[in-house]
Structures are given as structure tokens and as C-alpha cells.
Amino acid sequence: MWILHEFLALQNKAVDAAVLSEPFATLARRQGSAVIADLSQLGVAYSMHGFGARKGFIQANRDVVVRFMKAYFEGTYVFKTNKEVALNVLKKYTRLDDLSLVQTSYEEMSQRLIRTVPYPDREGIQTIIDQLTKTRSQMKNLNPNDFIDPSILKEIEDSGFVKKLYGN
Secondary structure (H helix, E strand, C coil), rough: HHHHHHHHHHHHHCCCCCCCCCHEEEHHCCCCCCCCCCCHHHCCCCCCCCCCHHHHHHHHHHHHHHHHHHHHHHHHHHHHHCCCCHHHHHHHHCCEEEEEEEEHHHHHHHHHHHHCCCCCCCCHHHHHHHHHHCCCCCHHHHHHHHHCCHHHHHHHHHHHHHHHHHCC
């Protein structure tokens, strides 16, 4: 839980600034810290989450990968549609009992950050490559498309699985 460590370092004045996400950003504000920038509101393309697998594994085990992603979709569905379950999970893994903090996280994630179908963001991966290139020149020739295979997500979406899950 590196975010917790960042928060504690900020709280104990071991650092002057930290990159925090919810619920620790709200907790830091409550304790007097100022927000310098909310990266999620700056309009900078950035890939926040993703799953990685070797191309050979996907080719040899496509059915396993499809089932895994369907399970992920189902988990996302439960998170977005069953607030009570989602809040309990967030409380467990953030180790926070303050319901208002956990609700802030839930609203941020369920409404804005977690997409129903999490297609990879080419521009977001390019932003990461651009940042890496500043300290690792060998990264400059990387192509975001070499890291993206949206075919599994498209297959699941085209099958009607997501529409059926959400009832539309």
C-alpha cells in the first residue's frame, strides 16, 4: 500500500508533497494539506489500470483470458451497482472506518474512474512512454500499439455480455 506510506510521510512531515488518490487525498485535505493539482482533472491522457499477458499466453489460452475478463466485468458491475458491497470492500482494503472517506472514494471510482468496458487508452500509454523516455532513451522507439490488444474486450462487448450484465 504505497499510497498509505505516501500519506503517512506527508502527515508526519517527512515529505513536503505526495501523490495521493482517494480516500487519502480527502484525508490529507481534512488534515490541512492543500491540493497542488488533481491529475484526474487536468485532461492529460494516462492509462491508470490494465492487465498484462504475453501474446503467446493469450494465443494459447484465449478462452481463459476471455473468462478472466468476464469475471472482471462482473466484479466491476457489482462494484458500480451494489454500493453497500463496494463500500465494505473499500473499508476492508483501505483499513478506514470513516464512512464519508470511503464514500468519496466510491463515488470517484464508480462514477468517473472505472469504465464499464476498460478499453486500453493509446494516448495514455504514449504519455507513459514519453515520461519513461526522459530517463531511459531506449524507450523512445516504443509504440503504444505494441502493448494493446483490444480484441478480447471487443469480443466480449460484441457478444452482448456487457449489455446483458447491465440490463440494457
